[in-house]
Amino acid sequence: xxxxxxxxxxxxxxxxxxxxxxxxxxxxxxxxxxxxxxxxxxxxxxxxxxxxxxxxxxxxxxxxxxxxxxxxxxxxxxxxxxxxxxxxxxxxxxxxxxxxxxxxxxxxxx
Amino acid sequence: xxxxxxxxxxxxxxxxxxxxxxxxxxxxxxxxxxxxxxxxxxxxxxxxxxxxxxxxxxxxxxxxxxxxxxxxxxxxxxxxxxxxxxxxxxxxxxxxxxxxxxxxxxxxxxxx
Numbered sequence: 634x635x636x637x638x639x640x641x642x643x644x645x646x647x648x649x650x651x652x653x654x655x656x657x658x659x660x661x662x663x664x665x666x667x668x669x670x671x672x673x674x675x676x677x678x679x680x681x682x683x684x685x686x687x688x689x690x691x692x693x694x695x696x697x698x699x700x701x702x703x704x705x706x707x708x709x710x711x712x713x714x715x716x717x718x719x720x721x722x723x724x725x726x727x728x729x730x731x732x733x734x735x736x737x738x739x740x741x742x743x
Numbered sequence: 744x745x746x747x748x749x750x751x752x753x754x755x756x757x758x759x760x761x762x763x764x765x766x767x768x769x770x771x772x773x774x775x776x777x778x779x780x781x782x783x784x785x786x787x788x789x790x791x792x793x794x795x796x797x798x799x800x801x802x803x804x805x806x807x808x809x810x811x812x813x814x815x816x817x818x819x820x821x822x823x824x825x826x827x828x829x830x831x832x833x834x835x836x837x838x839x840x841x842x843x844x845x846x847x848x849x850x851x852x853x854x855x
Contacts, residue, residue, distance in 0.1 A: 675847035734786030
């Protein structure tokens with residue numbers, strides 16, 4: 634069974650902090666994705682990666698960066714956290730279109 | 744511009760009856776469509792999918808219908824059960840890409 638693990642379920646940070654969200658998958662999937670989920674807006678793609686050291690911007694990349702040094706790990710970085718980045722963050726991995734999600738990180742920026 | 748739209752934010756259905764969740768899309772390049780279910784405090788889980796070469800796909804109580812001319816798909820759940828209460832997202836992808844575009848979700852509540 635595919636397992637996508639996000640390092641934290643809940644996280645509270647302050648504005649201006651650099652925040653790291655970690656995601657690990659155990660199925661050797663090439664593709665990994667970061668989304669944020671907000672009420673009434675659904676899931677919006679922040680960044681995705683098709684391979685190690687490769688990344689592409691999604692629909693809302695502003696204020697975020699990513700890192701994929703190993704195939705199983707995909708990190709989302711908030712360079713300087715702001716209150717409008719308070720959200721539920723979801724990581725996913727896939728081999729084809731069917732994506733498998735982690736349980737999410739609820740991030741609050743104070 | 745929202746390429747995948749779920750116009751009903753919520754739906755309430757009695758247990759045992761049919762639930763019909765709807766989804767509209769605007770991009771004619773979409774060739775694969777999926778439905779995900781999400782419980783609170785959990786990540787979305789894959790439910791059922793359909794390729795654009797089909798107009799129906801069935802898996803147990805769940806059936807997805809695709810009407811390409813109307814750019815519309817629907818998810819039918821019959822009979823509905825209380826455990827089906829969740830948020831349902833439809834998603835779509837274009838040819839030769841694994842990137843998904845998600846709708847805004849419909850919250851389904853199944854009451855006894």
